[in-house]
Every structure is written in C-alpha cells, then in structure tokens.
Amino acid sequence: MEVIYLRQSKFSDEDLRKISPILSKSMFFTMASSCKTEAQKKSMLMLEFLYLSRHKQTVRRYFGGSAAEGTAIKTSDVDKMIVGPNIYVCSEQADGEQVKGHVFLMDASDSSPGHTKLVLLKTDPNIPTVFDQGNTLYDMLEETQDGRRLLSSEKVVTFWMDFMRKRQTSTGPPETFRHGPCATTVTTDPQGYIKNEIGGVIEQDFAHGLLFCSPPSMGKDWLRNRVNFSWPSQKIVQKIMSLKCHVVAVGDKMSQHSSLEWRISYLLWERELVWSFNDIQLQCYVLLKALLKKYIDPVAPDELSSYHMKTIVFWESEDTEENCWGQEFLIPFLRNCLWRLSECVLNRSLKHFIERDKNLLLGKMCEIEIKESVLKVIKDIIPDIITYSLKCIDGIDLTTTWQKSDHNIETFLRKCLACHNSRITFDFNDSKLPVKVYHYERAYAIGVNAETVLADFSTLAQYHVSLEECDRDIEVDDKFKRSVKMFIHMRSAMILARQLLSSKNNAAASETIQKLMNFMEENSALDVISGKLYVVTCLLAFDKREEASRELQNIASSIRNASVLIYTGMCSSCEIMRPSGETLIQEKRIPPCSSSQMEFLSVAHDAIFAQEDCPVLPDALKYECMVDRAFLLHPAVYFFYLRCLCRKTQEKMEDIARLHAVVNDCNGTLHSYRSFNILGHCYFENGNFQSAFDCYATSFSQTVQSGRPNVAIYMLLVILLNIFQTQGSENLR
Incomplete structure (x- = not known):
C-alpha cells in the first residue's frame, strides 16, 4: 500500500481551513484547550509539592x-x-x-x-x-x-x-x-x-x-x-x-x-x-487519541498508544511554521499527523522525540495483517477527515448538523450559526475569559482541595510550613497558592472547632472560639459562598445563631452584587448561577463576558467536608458522615439549608421552598441524591413527612442500581416508624 494513496481527500485545503474553527472552538469548551492544560499544570505541581511535604x-x-x-x-x-x-x-x-x-x-x-x-x-x-x-x-x-x-x-x-x-x-x-x-x-x-x-x-x-x-x-x-x-x-x-x-x-x-x-x-x-502546547496542538493530540480508541484499537488492540500519538504531534510540531497555529489549521494539522502516522506504521518506525536512536514501533505490528488493518483505518479516515473528527467531539452534536448539511461546507457553517450556541461562532472570544476562570478555579477547588480535606492536623501544619518556607519553589502564581493556603487554614480551623466542642473548660473556650471564628473569617474569601458557609457551620455548632444569621445575610448581599456566579463543582450539571430575588437560578452554559464585565463575575465552589467533621456539622450532614469518608455539597443547596436552620417558622417555609427549587436544578448528577437528602431532612424536621418521604425516595432511586451507600434508606425507615407511631397514637385516642 503506497502512502501517496492515503493522501487523497474529498476536501480541499481551503475547505478544511473553513471548517476547522468550528471544530477548534467546540473542543475548547468540551475537550482541550491551553487554559485547561495550564490549570491542570498548576494543580499537578501543587499536589506534587504537598506530597513531598507530607513525606518529609x-x-x-x-x-x-x-x-x-x-x-x-x-x-x-x-x-x-x-x-x-x-x-x-x-x-x-x-x-x-x-x-x-x-x-x-x-x-x-x-x-x-x-x-x-x-x-x-x-x-x-x-x-x-x-x-x-x-x-x-x-x-x-x-x-x-x-x-x-x-x-x-x-x-x-x-x-x-x-x-x-x-x-x-x-x-x-x-x-x-x-x-x-x-x-x-x-x-x-x-x-x-x-x-x-x-x-x-x-x-x-x-x-x-x-x-x-x-x-x-x-x-x-x-x-x-x-x-x-x-x-x-x-x-x-x-x-x-x-x-x-x-x-x-x-x-x-x-x-x-x-x-x-x-x-x-x-x-x-x-x-x-x-x-x-497551544490550543491547536492540544486539540489535535486529543483528536488523535479519540480516533485511536474509536477506530484503530478495535482492529489492532495494544499496537498503538496515546504515547505514540503524542510523539507524532511532537514531530509534526517541530516541522510546523510559527504562522500555522491559527484555528483554521486544526484539521490540516490533524491530517498531516495522520499522514506521518501512516508512514510510521508502513515502515514500522517512529523515532522517540528526544532519544532519537530509539524506535517506538519496534516489536509492534509484526503481523502484516495487523499492519494493513491499521493502514486501512487511516486510509478511510483521511479522505473523510471532517466526518471522523466531528464524531469525536464530546458535548456538542456537530455530527447531526453535518449530516443535515449533506456534507456541504457552506451549509454546515450556516446551520452552526443558526442552531448552535453562539460561543462556538461569533461570541467565542468573549466566552474564552469566563471559561479560563472556570478551569483556574476548579484546578484547586476540586483538584487540590478534594485531596487536602482528608489531611489530619499535623499534615495540614506541615503543608502550611512548607508553603511558607518554599513559596518560590512552586511554579504556580501567588493567587493560586494563596487560595490553597486559605483552604488549608480553613481545614485546620474545622479540626480545632471539633476539639473546642469537646472541651470541658467552657470559660477558657469562649475566648478561643472567638479567635477561631476571626481566623476562619480571615480565610473565608475562597469564593463568594462556600468559604463563608464554613464560618456559618461553626457558628451554629457553637450555638451562635444570631451571628450565623448575620453571616448568611452578608453572603446573600455578596450574591446579589454578582450578576453571574461561575459554578466549579460536581454537584450540578449547570455551570452558572444567577441571583433572582431571594433565590438562585441555575443555567447550563457560562455566558460570554467581555474583559470590561469580568468584575461582575464571581465564583462558587462546592463545600467539602470530611467524615471527621461530624461533631461540627448540622444534623442533615451528620447522617451523610455515616456513609462517606468525604463528600461535596452544592453551595446554593447548603446556603439555603443553613438559612432554614436560622429562620423562624414562616420564613423557614419560604426558604424550604427556595431550597426545593435549587435542589431540582441540581438534579441529574452523581451527587444530586445528597441534595434531596438535605431537603428531605428539612421537611422531616418541620413535620411534613410526605414531602420528606418523596425526597428520600427520589434520592434512593438515584443510587439503588449502583449499590452506592445512601443514608436515604435509613431515613425512609425513620419516617415510616414515625408514621406508624403517629397512627398508633391516634388509634389509642
């Protein structure tokens, strides 16, 4: 099979350059971008630093x-x-x-x-x-x-x-x-x-x-x-x-x-x-990995790997001129990589990018039938590279649009403008900024904090010392380091709060509690909501209800001052929250935002708790500690739950209704069942057993097939027991 035969294509270079920007913009939001990789780099370097710290x-x-x-x-x-x-x-x-x-x-x-x-x-x-x-x-x-x-x-x-x-x-x-x-x-x-x-x-x-x-x-x-x-x-x-x-x-x-x-x-x-890598290099690399898993692995398993695809991108990048990295060059660059891959497979030779005497395909595709199968797949992809590429895109259905356009470039571009979100067409540049914020904030809120939450007090202290002493040794910016430090301090405060709750010296504890709350307040600027919610959690644990209410009012004011909250967590499929009166409306997509509007853009993280926090947590969360070593809570769900605990009867019912709306907006994720548990607990505490039963039943239905531990089954039994006891008392009367 001649490699020149593989170079035939249904589309001209001009056609490929016309359609490449849509593909690149779609991948930016769903699969690969330099801002996502940069955020991941910060997260990995910080995790490596903390690992080294706890291993002395x-x-x-x-x-x-x-x-x-x-x-x-x-x-x-x-x-x-x-x-x-x-x-x-x-x-x-x-x-x-x-x-x-x-x-x-x-x-x-x-x-x-x-x-x-x-x-x-x-x-x-x-x-x-x-x-x-x-x-x-x-x-x-x-x-x-x-x-x-x-x-x-x-x-x-x-x-x-x-x-x-x-x-x-x-x-x-x-x-x-x-x-x-x-x-x-x-x-x-x-x-x-x-x-x-x-x-x-x-x-x-x-x-x-x-x-x-x-x-x-x-x-x-x-x-x-x-x-x-x-x-x-x-x-x-x-x-x-x-x-x-x-x-x-x-x-x-x-x-x-x-x-x-x-x-x-x-x-x-x-x-x-x-x-x-720039966006085009990253997107090409991810597309090559997707094509490998989707089309090559089924005919030749374990012959080629992601490492081979990475090496192909290395070599092609070395040969690419500086002016060829615009969005319009994504599919041409991908095609060039596939040409290079086909030549390597044909000759069974792919040189290591650094150790250039080393052949990465040595011992691979030794059987001629396997080699020809791989070459045939590549031969099929290259002429119809647009169709194959669009099938690899996650989160945006461009394939259907392509089919409805009868594979006509101009028709496809018009339909994309008419049918798809504007962020992959004319609003792309204004949509990049908030997405960059999303990846940056998520890198430590989920990437680093989710691991840090399980650390004990001595480990947290070691983290603090290492970050203070070796600040310049970590290749991440000061804001990122400061955010990680604040969460470490917040976790230390939560542990100290547990110790104070068990203290028998109430006189001595009073002054210490105030110092602790001041310390938590100083480290609460993690985001707009969750950082303050840790403070409210401890205020309620120390029975400081009025102070907790004032803190919740401050949070509500901060939310109202933000036109949009970018949500970085895992407890909702929605990416943003908008304040609307006394509640928060969740929406699926981060909206475009120019640089002049960035000051009105704020961030909300999930609240993260460990099982050991149980003595400090309100009742609904104590139950969650029975089954999970650590867990996440949607910040809006936790905010309205805490407001319910601080309100009088009439106000409480209004906040339960708002909580119910927020919980419904969170539905459909792997973690939404816990939101229903919290809502169910609010109904149960207010004597509305039927609504509580419905919430726990919904929660249990979301985990029963997977066998995932869920306190909802326990709470359902508690409700049934209360109903039987109530009915028994009525019969006695």
Whole structure:
C-alpha cells in the first residue's frame, strides 16, 4: 500500500481551513484547550509539592500522561512516578563520585537504544532507601559472572507490587498487576469523584524512578540541537534544562537481559513540552487519541498508544511554521499527523522525540495483517477527515448538523450559526475569559482541595510550613497558592472547632472560639459562598445563631452584587448561577463576558467536608458522615439549608421552598441524591413527612442500581416508624 494513496481527500485545503474553527472552538469548551492544560499544570505541581511535604522532603511523586496534561478522555488512566531518596544514576563515573548516597553507573553497551543496565558504583549501608521495609537495596541486586552487581528492574517492580497490595483503600486492598515498568493498581471510584462514574474503574500506574545526576548523552544532544527549530521555544528549552531525567524499572522485551535493564525516562521534559502546547496542538493530540480508541484499537488492540500519538504531534510540531497555529489549521494539522502516522506504521518506525536512536514501533505490528488493518483505518479516515473528527467531539452534536448539511461546507457553517450556541461562532472570544476562570478555579477547588480535606492536623501544619518556607519553589502564581493556603487554614480551623466542642473548660473556650471564628473569617474569601458557609457551620455548632444569621445575610448581599456566579463543582450539571430575588437560578452554559464585565463575575465552589467533621456539622450532614469518608455539597443547596436552620417558622417555609427549587436544578448528577437528602431532612424536621418521604425516595432511586451507600434508606425507615407511631397514637385516642 503506497502512502501517496492515503493522501487523497474529498476536501480541499481551503475547505478544511473553513471548517476547522468550528471544530477548534467546540473542543475548547468540551475537550482541550491551553487554559485547561495550564490549570491542570498548576494543580499537578501543587499536589506534587504537598506530597513531598507530607513525606518529609524525601519521596517525590510525579504525575504523567493525560492526568498531568489535561488531555484525558474517558478511557484514560492515571500515571505516577515515585522517586525515592538517596539512589542516583550517572552516565560517567566522575559524575557520581561527588554524590552522597547509593550511585549506579549506566552500562548501555549491549542494550537497545533507550535502555541501560545499572552497575553499582558505590553504596553506604548507613544511608536509608525506600527498600528498607522488609528488604534492603542489596536484596534488589544481582551479581554477574564478572563480579559486577546490577540493580534488577524485575525485583524492584516486584517490590512495588507487594507494597501496593498491602495498601488499604476505602474499598479494600487494590487489585495489582504489572504493566510495563509499572505496578498497576485497580480500584473503583465509589462516589464518582474521579471517573465521574459510580463504581468506575480507576487504573493507576506506579512506576519507580531513579534520578540521573545529569542528563544522559542523548538528552544533552537534543537540548543542543534545539536552536534550529521554532518549537519548542527557547524559553521552554531553558525550562527543560532545569528539569531532571530518570530511569524506570523496565527492560527491552526482546533483550536476553530484560530483567536487569532500565528504561531512560524524560517524563518531566515531555510533560513540559505538552504544557507548552497551544490550543491547536492540544486539540489535535486529543483528536488523535479519540480516533485511536474509536477506530484503530478495535482492529489492532495494544499496537498503538496515546504515547505514540503524542510523539507524532511532537514531530509534526517541530516541522510546523510559527504562522500555522491559527484555528483554521486544526484539521490540516490533524491530517498531516495522520499522514506521518501512516508512514510510521508502513515502515514500522517512529523515532522517540528526544532519544532519537530509539524506535517506538519496534516489536509492534509484526503481523502484516495487523499492519494493513491499521493502514486501512487511516486510509478511510483521511479522505473523510471532517466526518471522523466531528464524531469525536464530546458535548456538542456537530455530527447531526453535518449530516443535515449533506456534507456541504457552506451549509454546515450556516446551520452552526443558526442552531448552535453562539460561543462556538461569533461570541467565542468573549466566552474564552469566563471559561479560563472556570478551569483556574476548579484546578484547586476540586483538584487540590478534594485531596487536602482528608489531611489530619499535623499534615495540614506541615503543608502550611512548607508553603511558607518554599513559596518560590512552586511554579504556580501567588493567587493560586494563596487560595490553597486559605483552604488549608480553613481545614485546620474545622479540626480545632471539633476539639473546642469537646472541651470541658467552657470559660477558657469562649475566648478561643472567638479567635477561631476571626481566623476562619480571615480565610473565608475562597469564593463568594462556600468559604463563608464554613464560618456559618461553626457558628451554629457553637450555638451562635444570631451571628450565623448575620453571616448568611452578608453572603446573600455578596450574591446579589454578582450578576453571574461561575459554578466549579460536581454537584450540578449547570455551570452558572444567577441571583433572582431571594433565590438562585441555575443555567447550563457560562455566558460570554467581555474583559470590561469580568468584575461582575464571581465564583462558587462546592463545600467539602470530611467524615471527621461530624461533631461540627448540622444534623442533615451528620447522617451523610455515616456513609462517606468525604463528600461535596452544592453551595446554593447548603446556603439555603443553613438559612432554614436560622429562620423562624414562616420564613423557614419560604426558604424550604427556595431550597426545593435549587435542589431540582441540581438534579441529574452523581451527587444530586445528597441534595434531596438535605431537603428531605428539612421537611422531616418541620413535620411534613410526605414531602420528606418523596425526597428520600427520589434520592434512593438515584443510587439503588449502583449499590452506592445512601443514608436515604435509613431515613425512609425513620419516617415510616414515625408514621406508624403517629397512627398508633391516634388509634389509642
């Protein structure tokens, strides 16, 4: 099959450039954008920093793949590299002589490109390693006939698999198996926080990495040769020069010494390259991954991977001129990547972007039938690339519009203007700003805070110290760091509030409580609603109802002053809230907003609580603590619930009605059942057993099929018991 045959197309370059902007704009809002990737970068770097902090500045954890890039599709897993202390790898013996710790020397003399053996250069039994948990570093070594001691990649992966099997998660020990250099754990996502699917399978690949003293020779060569290309920019190259390289525990499958070999990893370099991608590069990469999963994997499973697609984008980016990154070039760029992919498959050769002697397709598609199947799929896609691309778009049905246009470009563009949201047509530029805010705020409100909520007081204190001492070491802006710090302080305050509630020294506690409430107030500017709701929660816990009422009035004033609230949480499918009288109206799409209007744009996060917060929480939330280690609450739902607790009878009924409306707006998500539980509790407390029963029944119906724990079943039994007792009393009368 000739590659030239694959270059035939139904559409001209001009046609592809006309339709590309619609595709690019749609993907910006639903799948991939540089602002989403930038926000994910901040979240990952902060999580890595906090991980290092709680491991006493010794063990590092790096995120890789789509989890770090912000390019995840539904089938994506989570890649992590764990790098322990005091073990180093050097290319030259002189490099390791000044290093304190256990040092191994590369020996790639009889290994394929990109792989190496690790020969023990020097060691010190008094310096600990991560293997000192029932094993030692010496247990990981194998001695050769010539007396050299080599670090066994096989033994290291086995160690990590045993280590992972002993870990406990909320659903028990994880299933563990080997996947290349990784110990892969398989758990379920019982609450849908990660996969957005109840019971969704979470695969986490843990690779064990060892740190290079300085980059290997191929990495140095790549850096020296960057001056001749427009991408990556010299600024990115300079950044990469400051980043480390590693080896990970996997050998060449075709090597006789595979169990003793390690693979050179440029994880930190490669993710920096992806973080530098513009919208078109990211969108092309995600489209390639989607085409791979949708069309290539079914005919040739496990032959090509997302990493291959990323490498294709790397190579094509290097050859693309600076003036070819506008939205109109998305489909032409994608087509060029598919041409390049077809040539690589035909020749079974795809060079690693950095380690350029390494062929990523070595050992792939060895059977001619499989190779021809892959080429046929690519051959089918390229001529009809518009149709195939539109089928990969999530969240916006462009395929139906394309079909109704009879595959006519001009008709399709007119129908998009008439039928689709204006943000993918003439309002795109004004729609970008609020979406950027959404991704930025969500990066720490969900990405960082959802992990921080489970930390104990000593860990939170360590976070605080590390952030104060090493502020400049985190490559995130001051606002992001400040927001994370405020949440850490708020979580510390919640723990202190629990301790004060259990204190028997009421006289001493009174002054301390006031200081605590002042501290919480100082750290409540997390957003417009949820930060203040933590303050109200503690005020009610300390029986300060009047102060709580005033705080809720202040929140209501802040809401009324904002024309639009961007909602960043997971408890509603709506993305914004608008104040309307005494309530909040939820809407699906973030509206366009010019730069001059940004001052009227505010943000609302989910409230996040841990099971340990139970003593501080109001009654409806105490029940939720029975089944969840941590949980999210929609801020509007929690706001109106707290108002109900502070109101008199008539006002309370009005707020219950407003709460009911907000709960209905939240319906349809994985977390909406909890909103119905809170509403049901309000009805129950006010003696409206029928409405309470209806709310709990609705809640239970949303979780019964998945088997998800839900206190609604318990509350239904409580209501039935109250009804029977009431009827029994009436019969006695």
